Amino acid sequence: MQSPANDARRAFLIIGIIFVAFNLRPAITSVGPLIPFIRNDLGISNGVAGFITTLPLLSFAALSPLAPKIGKRISNERTIFLGLILLAVGIGIRSIGLIETLLLGTFLIGLGVAICNVLLPSIVKERYPTKVGVVTSVYSTSMGIFAASASGVSVPLAQTFGLGWQTSLAIWAALAFIALLLWSPQLGKQNKIGQIRQTVQKRQSLLRSTLAWQVTLFMGLQSFLFYCTIAWLPDILHSQGITVAAAGWLLAIMQFAGLPSTFITPMLADKLSNQKGIVVTVSFLYIIGLVGLFISSNLMFAVLSVIFIGFAQGSSISLSLAFLSLRAADASEAASLSGMAQSFGYLLAAVGPIFIGFLFDKTLSWTASMMTLVIVAVAMCGAGIGAGRNEFVSVPSKGESS
Numbered sequence: 294m295q296s297p298a299n300d301a302r303r304a305f306l307i308i309g310i311i312f313v314a315f316n317l318r319p320a321i322t323s324v325g326p327l328i329p330f331i332r333n334d335l336g337i338s339n340g341v342a343g344f345i346t347t348l349p350l351l352s353f354a355a356l357s358p359l360a361p362k363i364g365k366r367i368s369n370e371r372t373i374f375l376g377l378i379l380l381a382v383g384i385g386i387r388s389i390g391l392i393e394t395l396l397l398g399t400f401l402i403g404l405g406v407a408i409c410n411v412l413l414p415s416i417v418k419e420r421y422p423t424k425v426g427v428v429t430s431v432y433s434t435s436m437g438i439f440a441a442s443a444s445g446v447s448v449p450l451a452q453t454f455g456l457g458w459q460t461s462l463a464i465w466a467a468l469a470f471i472a473l474l475l476w477s478p479q480l481g482k483q484n485k486i487g488q489i490r491q492t493v494q495k496r497q498s499l500l501r502s503t504l505a506w507q508v509t510l511f512m513g514l515q516s517f518l519f520y521c522t523i524a525w526l527p528d529i530l531h532s533q534g535i536t537v538a539a540a541g542w543l544l545a546i547m548q549f550a551g552l553p554s555t556f557i558t559p560m561l562a563d564k565l566s567n568q569k570g571i572v573v574t575v576s577f578l579y580i581i582g583l584v585g586l587f588i589s590s591n592l593m594f595a596v597l598s599v600i601f602i603g604f605a606q607g608s609s610i611s612l613s614l615a616f617l618s619l620r621a622a623d624a625s626e627a628a629s630l631s632g633m634a635q636s637f638g639y640l641l642a643a644v645g646p647i648f649i650g651f652l653f654d655k656t657l658s659w660t661a662s663m664m665t666l667v668i669v670a671v672a673m674c675g676a677g678i679g680a681g682r683n684e685f686v687s688v689p690s691k692g693e694s695s
Contacts, residue, residue, distance in 0.1 A: 305478045307428070312472040313373060313409050314432035318403045319465045320384055321349050323447040325523070330451055330458040335392050345399055349458060349648070350520070352403020353410065353639035361628035369412045369419075369628065370479040376408030377476060381469035388463035389621060407639075412632045414617035419624030426563025426615060433611040434508035434556040439468075441548035495693030498687060499633055505686040507679035508616045511572075512634040514673035515609040516642035518579065521666060522547070524646035529659050533590040547599040551607025558608040559615040568619075571612060572677030579670040580604035587663045609673070613638075622685040630686055 323347060324331075332342045364372040379401050387398025421428045443465070451461040499505040526547065530540040542578060558575075560566045582601030585594060617634060621627035652661045 299581045302478070305475070306432070309472070309476040309479055310413065310416070310428065310432050312468075312475045313377065313413065314435040315405055315439045315471050316377065316380060316465075316472050317409055317436045319468065320380060320462075320525075320598070321346075321406065321442035322440045323443040323462060323465060324399075325459060326444055326447045327451060327458045334390070334458065335394060335395070340391070343647075345395065346524070347397065347643050348399045349403035349406065350639045350643035352400055353407040354636050354643065356404050356407040357411050357639065358628060358632045360408045361415070361625075361632045363408070364412050364415070364628055365625070369416050369624075370476075370487075373409050373412050373416075374473065374476055374480060376405045376412075377469055377473045378405070379408070380405030381466050381473065384463060384466040384469060388459040388466075390459050407635070411635055414614060414631045415624045415628035418458060418618040418621055424563075425618040426560040429563075429611065429615045429618065430556045431561035433559065433614050434552060437548070437552050437555045437607060437610070441545065441552070445545055446586070499629055502686045504620060504679065504684055505630060505633060507676050508613075508620055508630060508686065509634040509637050510676035511616065511673060511680045512611075512613040512638035513641035514669055515606075515613050515647040516638045518612065518666060518673065519606050520642040521645045521649045522606070525649055525653075525662070528653075529586065529663070530595060532659055533586075533595070535590070535592060535595060541590065543595060543599050546596065547606070550600045550603030551605075551610070553607070554604045555584035555607035555611045558611045562612055562615045562619065567683045568612065568616075568681035569678050571608070572674060572681050575605050575608045575612070576670055576674035576677065578602075579609070579673070581669055583663060583667050583670065587659070588616070595612055609677075612677075616680050620680065620684070620686050621689050626685070626687055631649040632680065676679035 300505045328342050328345070331345070336483060355675045360372065360376075363375075367375075383398045383403075383405060385398070386394050386401065389395075389398075414429070417425055417428045417432070447461050448649070450456050450464065456464075498646030523544070526544050527540040528541055535543070558571060562571060565571070578601045582598045582605060585598035585601065587597065589598075613634070618627050621630050649662045649665065652665060655661075
């Protein structure tokens with residue numbers, strides 16, 4: 294039986310994980326709806342405005358491989374605390390109202406979020422080895438709730454309440470400070486020397502692991518689909534004759550529709566011997582939603598299509614996070630796999646919206662873009678079937694180099 298002190302520590306840890314997760318998306322998803330205000334106020338071009346939304350993803354890709362190394366030196370818990378500090382400082386700098394501070398703050402936000410993104414799966418694996426699915430469900434759903442909410446409240450805060458875009462963005466620093474306070478009890482946690490030695494050996498083998506690359510591709514391709522639909526869904530819907538206002542609501546419906554699957558999928562994945570069936574189902578829903586979105590301009594049909602896409606997105610995002618723990622033998626391996634998968638994944642995510650927009654500019658039609666998204670969904674299915682097999686990345690399959 295656990296002592297009251299142990300129960301209190303575990304409660305503080307799960308609350309801390311939830312509040313860290315609350316901070317992983319709002320500072321990013323709150324920007325998109327405010328781009329017109331930022332562009333007009335600072336007099337920036339559409340190219341610079343687009344770079345503002347891409348810069349955090351490039352920060353993710355750059356820092357993700359380094360986060361496990363920092364965590365190894367000073368502990369994962371202290372590194373996450375550092376990430377929250379970078380996030381809070383970045384939000385403050387970004388809100389000053391100059392183009393230079395906007396870009397610098399956005400870059401720091403990306404670094405802070407990258408650290409927390411990469412190391413949370415490792416902490417879940419270490420501290421909750423028998424409850425990976427449940428804890429992943431809790432923190433990925435927490436992340437999704439605030440991601441969707443931030444998109445919805447940004448413009449009302451800036452316009453309806455008259456706060457302006459700077460204050461609308463700065464408000465999210467308060468959430469980061471709360472997370473810092475709630476995470477501070479974890480700062481005494483130290484890394485284990487034996488585990489650190491294991492990490493060095495296992496990290497060297499990940500680039501030679503087929504399974505690690507399949508997990509990485511699944512993470513990358515689902516990120517590609519997510520950020521492409523977030524960026525271009527309103528324009529695609531508008532081209533089908535749906536009003537701009539209705540397209541905005543459909544974007545919100547898509548994000549909220551994914552919350553139930555975000556919560557359910559990791560728990561289901563943890564109970565199954567492999568996750569191949571989940572991957573096939575999710576990919577099928579993605580394809581049905583994408584095709585349905587393109588072939589019909591009927592509003593009700595569009596609603597059904599975005600619900601399918603949202604459900605698939607929520608499931609694929611949380612499943613990719615669950616893979617980082619399920620395919621790792623221990624916490625150090627989970628950190629290494631997380632760094633590898635998220636670095637490549639967010640690089641793909643950064644390229645995706647630009648490539649889809651390029652295809653539209655060249656063809657003046659969404660046909661090629663939608664076909665590309667369907668092909669990516671099929672490729673995601675293939676990578677996911679491989680990533681869903683019941684093995685660890687450090688144990689090579691037959692015929693795979695060790």
